[in-house]
Amino acid sequence: MPRELSAKVHATLLKMQRGEITEYHIYKKIASRIEKKDPHNHDVLERTANEERAHYEIWKGYTGEEPRPNRLKIFWYSFLSVVFGITFALKLMENGEDNANTVYTEIIAEVPEAQRISEDEQRHENELLSLLDEERLRYVGSMVLGLNDALVELTGTLAGLTFALQSNRLVALSGLITGISATLSMASSEFLSARSEGRKDAFKSCTYTGIAYLITVTLLVLPYLLLPAHAYALALGIMVATVVLIIFVFNFYISVAQGLNFKRRFLEMAGISLGVAALSFVVGLLVKHFLGIDV
Incomplete structure (x- = not known):
């Protein structure tokens, strides 16, 4: 009862x-x-x-x-x-x-x-x-390596190329070549590093690194592929927003799955990536001006 x-x-x-x-x-x-x-x-x-x-x-x-x-x-x-x-x-x-x-x-x-x-x-x-x-949680370190390196390197590269080339098609071409090459380089470096430590999971570790890097490359280059060639400023804005979104989602995932501080990790990663992008953007403008290159 x-x-x-x-x-x-x-x-x-x-x-x-x-x-x-x-x-x-x-x-x-x-x-x-x-x-x-x-x-x-x-x-x-x-x-x-x-x-x-x-x-x-x-x-x-x-x-x-x-x-x-x-x-x-x-x-x-x-x-x-x-x-x-x-x-x-x-x-x-x-x-x-x-x-x-x-x-x-x-x-x-x-x-x-x-x-x-x-x-x-x-x-x-x-x-x-x-x-x-x-x-997948045992290889968070490998994913962080691939994701963080791709965000910092490619964000800076695309931001610098955007106003240096002023054409979405050229930026996308350069970004894809750079991104795919960097993916292979980063994955092979992770493989060799893991092998040198005597780890039996070297291939799996480098796979997680490579996949994280390649997904990031694809998402960042996508606005330049989808928008008209002359809309490079809009593509840059979407790319930066995508960077912030990727950092937000990934750090939220890590903070929940591993019980880490979300706010500190998010601000740190976003600050580095966007800081590099801003610096590279300025470098792109300066290179274009002082070298007198007009694409």
Whole structure:
């Protein structure tokens, strides 16, 4: 039989109950997707899902109701786990529950089991995020190397070429040649560096570096390829906005997945990339003026 509760606590428990069953389905869905290719993480997620289900049943004993899971939330975090990885998706989900301890404190007078469940939630969250072993996070250093080098080098190159050449087609041609060459150079350097350290994953490490570099090159050159040849100022503006967006997204990903300070990393990386772009822009103007080159 459902236990007597105040209206406020009853509503709170229903909300928590829905959260538990929703997270149960999120963990189960992600676990089923990676069952064959990643048995370690599958087992961790299955165990966590079962704990969420057990908590749901405890709340059910108080409310006597069976709220439906949030299907939109299930879809959203399952989608994020595919695009950005399971560690990012689950840490982002857990970060959205920072006020849970306050809620448990408010209901503990009427629901004595809330204290134990709160401790269970904290324990399984810590265990889950420490047990998860995801390949892409082991190669964050390689991705940072490729992304950061591409942003700094190519942002400066494109900014300098924009007003030196004043033609999107010429800037795109120069940018692609420079970017592809730099991608191969950076990837091979990472490979040789990893091999010299005796690492067996040298090829995989250089692959992550090369992919991060090439994706960045593509996104930065794209405005020059898509816009008319004479719209070089607009292409430069879009390219700079793209740089800021890439830095924002990547640093948000890293800050969530690895628990790092987002604001400091974002400002540092953006400051370096945009500073180099501004300096290269001035250099491009000076070279064009003093050499008397008119393309």
